[in-house]
Amino acid sequence: MTTGEIEKKLIEGIAAITGKDPSVIKTDVPFHTLGIDSLSFVELLVFVEKTFTIQLIGTDLTKKDFETVQALASFISKNLP
């Protein structure tokens, strides 16, 4: 799966969680500007784990990996099984 395809899946997930139209979700802005709070952020974690069958908890995640959709897609791409 390419980084672009991962970004597309992430946008679908964020749209489902926040109720926003996928077309307004930008990939280069911080998550908090997308209307994500503590709870929806955890929902996003769970979405990522289920969609990409990767375990995020317990990996060497940093705050930077979660600051934008692009950064998260890049992290997922490197950790795909």
Next chain:
Amino acid sequence: MKGKRYLSGSDWVICTLDHTLKMSTCAGNMSQVVFMLDSPIDEAAVRHHLQNYVDHLPVAFGRVARNYFFNLAPYWKIPEKAGPAINLRVYHVDDSSGREAVLNVLEQTVNRPFQNDNEHLAFHLIQGGSRQSWFAMTFDHRLLDARGAEAFLNLFQQYWLEKGNPDVLDGIALTAPSGLTNWKKKFSAGRNVNRTFIALSRHTPETLPVPVQKDTGFRFALLAFGKQETGRIYDAAYREAGYLMEMPYLLSAVILAMHELFKKRGVELPVHYLIPLSLDLRSADDIREELFFNHVSYLFFQVHGEGVPERGALIQSIKEQMYEQVKSGLPADLAEASYLTRIAPLPVLGKLLHLPFKGKVASFMFSHVGKSSYGYEEIMGGEVENLFHMPRLPIPPGLGFFFNTFGGRLNLTVSSVSGMLHQEEISALEQGLREGLLPSTPQ
């Protein structure tokens, strides 16, 4: 069907809490949203526009009903026309009276029962001399939840700005399915919820004794943080809990402050605290459509051991519990399973809800509304300096902590049934919360 909106399981639980609160205190399951304004506002204009706005919404004058012969699902019976006139009262306080005088008036207004079973909103205008005013709406939780109430007034402001154009009300959902299908899904959700509750109820939670006297009201303490202070709190949350992890940081501060209070009351070890967190199942963009009724579910946090762990470990534990419950789908399962409760009459369900946890439902309640659903900087011509909530709570526990943010400022309302906390305990709690939320030195 016209004139009828089926109640969800969450709505039915809220109706039950309303019933039990009316049995145990002076009024039902009500809350109040308060706007602090920078100037007085014109009473006549407020009355005129509010009346016109509410006249478009007969749903606000409905009542709970059920047809036992044809359909067991309870519903909200919506009258054909709105009315009678809105309940708006005006109060005057001096410029020099200070915040305490205003808070006293607001405590009276939120503790005043509605006049009849078709009244679910009451409005209050507190004129504070030449420089400021407060506008408050008391609302019945059977009609609106907290974010719904903010969205209701957001829509009113839009209506005001568009000079009473009723088109702004288009698209609000006033019907809902009866929820009498997909029984397998509901029973499966019920099984998952039951397992969670069995696990949670292994230890009876610590609670503060509920005052014996009935017909009492609720008391409120408001901690309002300025923009700079809020920035420091959010920076501290980022450092100590992680990106977007404000909620675990705020909850950890409340748990630590409450643990100090429990210790002074002589709590025995090991401690066991159980804290439900209410959350909104709507996304921010759904609220305008799903304005009315309840869209709330819960997460549950536990602290168990020979004391409360240090801050870092406590935050980590809260994050892990949040992750596990979201992953297992608990909030959605609770909402689905609660449809099964609608078969029970309110007095019966009220008793059933107290069966787990030996009647001690929780140690205290917690809520954190991130972004406000009120999106304007003014209301009815007055600039909104702050917005906060004053909720009455189910008893037990009769004690709760409610964070909200407005205009980049964080507020915390501490709500407690009158007589539960002594004044010196409230003062100590406020001090402990400030210390726990704000880092000791500016960053």
